[in-house]
Amino acid sequence: MVEQVRYGLVGTGMMGVEHLQNLAVTPGAVVTAIADPVSISLGWARDALGARGDGVQQFADAAALARSGLVDAVIVASPNYTHRDVLEPLFDADVAILCEKPLATTLEDARWVVDRAAQMTRPFWTAMEYRYMPPAAAFIDQVHGGRIGALRMLSIREHRFPFLPKVGDWNRFSRNTGGTMVEKCCHFFDLMRLIVQSEPVRVYCSGAMDVNHVDERYDGERPDIIDNSYTTVDFANGVRAMLDLSMFADGAENQEEITAVGDAARLDVLIPEGALVFSPRTGFLNPKRVEREVIAVDQTALDAGSHHGSTFYQHQKFIAAVRGEIDVEVSARDGLMAVAIGTAAEISALTKRVVEMSELGF
Incomplete structure (x- = not known):
């Protein structure tokens, strides 16, 4: 039986929805929590989840999601300029993280992410799906x-x-x-x-x-x-x-x-x-x-996203890293x-x- 991994998603706009679509076809991936301060965006996520949304908890921000204890891994798909604020409570919770590109909007913040990621016991993966x-x-x-x-x-x-x-x-x-x-x-x-x-x-x-x-x-x-x-x-x-x-x-x-x-x-x-x-x-x-x-x-x-299948293949790699089966292939330093x-x-x-x-x- 495939080991289940509980996922949270922070940022439920267009890219967040693409992640949900790909998690739906990723064996063992179970979405348990979503977070976004904008209600219309949360509605898009609910639509994408459909019947899979039963029991998924909804939060207004990443800090509340991180405190919930409901997730093993979190996808960060919030606007670029929010990444540092979103990542801080997730780093504190020491959950596995797949962070959308760009890692940050400034070199100062990107370097901070690299430093914090190095202290984690769980995988940190920069989402460079074009690879x-x-x-x-x-x-x-x-x-x-x-x-x-x-x-x-x-x-x-x-x-x-x-x-x-x-x-x-x-x-x-x-x-x-x-x-x-x-x-x-x-x-x-x-x-x-x-x-x-x-x-x-x-x-x-x-x-x-x-x-x-x-x-x-x-x-x-x-x-x-x-x-x-x-x-x-x-x-x-x-x-x-x-x-x-x-x-x-x-x-x-x-x-x-x-x-x-x-x-x-x-x-x-x-x-x-x-x-x-x-x-x-x-x-x-x-x-x-x-x-x-x-x-x-x-x-x-192809059907799960708009990036020529790359998001799907990225998720197969990321979940394998979360399970300890492979090493992280796109590090925080790569993102920096x-x-x-x-x-x-x-x-x-x-x-x-x-x-x-x-x-x-x-």
Whole structure:
């Protein structure tokens, strides 16, 4: 019989609901408590739980949930700027934690999370689910397996839809999100570190808010979140990486395109198409020898969320870590480093200069 794990959820908005949908298809996961200060958000959670919601306790905040003794693990899916306040009582309760990205909106708070997580006896996992999209995971395995030779260049493109409305419009302002390069792009900076297997040395970002939200006003205030950018990252091992972001390219056939170029070949992954395209070097004027395969994603995983199945696979890993079956794969420090690169990119875009990671203490 599968060992049951009692889950609490703090933050029952759009991402919180996606977690509930994935827990419904995670063997042994039982939701016992939810928390959110906004009643409409709690209603969304109740709708998502359906019959599974019978007996689920409802709280107004994380502290009350932590005191309840009803949970073994807690998912933190509250707004970015609340993470430190939400995590403090959960750390005190020493429950297992899956914390949504970004870890925090500031480096001070992210470093605090790393320090507190190191004192835990239970797992702390940063929710970087893009690692677990099956096509991306296959891509990473092949790069690490040496299929392209020695990796020299990595590029990631996300061309997507604008930020969606959130309760209270909190995601329209960088003070709440950490800025687009932290809020959205921490996923890709995490992928860069994972794929390159080295640490960032310097960052340059050219970006601005040029199309989206320019006519919006909230209490007379104009949003200040980047909607397009190019970011380059130099790594300590000599690999260079680049992120191409557009938040007004929702008509693109593929939302994510990742390309790794080694000294022997190039490898591309296209999502949601799911294609892996392998292009070995052939020499001038010789016939191309491109190989193409499509990586399948389980329909159950696809149906449970909007991140190409990745949230489902992340939950299978997290619950295994909670049971002590595997080690944590995405640590608090991984979350900190993704915030750090994003923070450097935000500074670079604002000041129009290269930012050395040493300036930020790395």
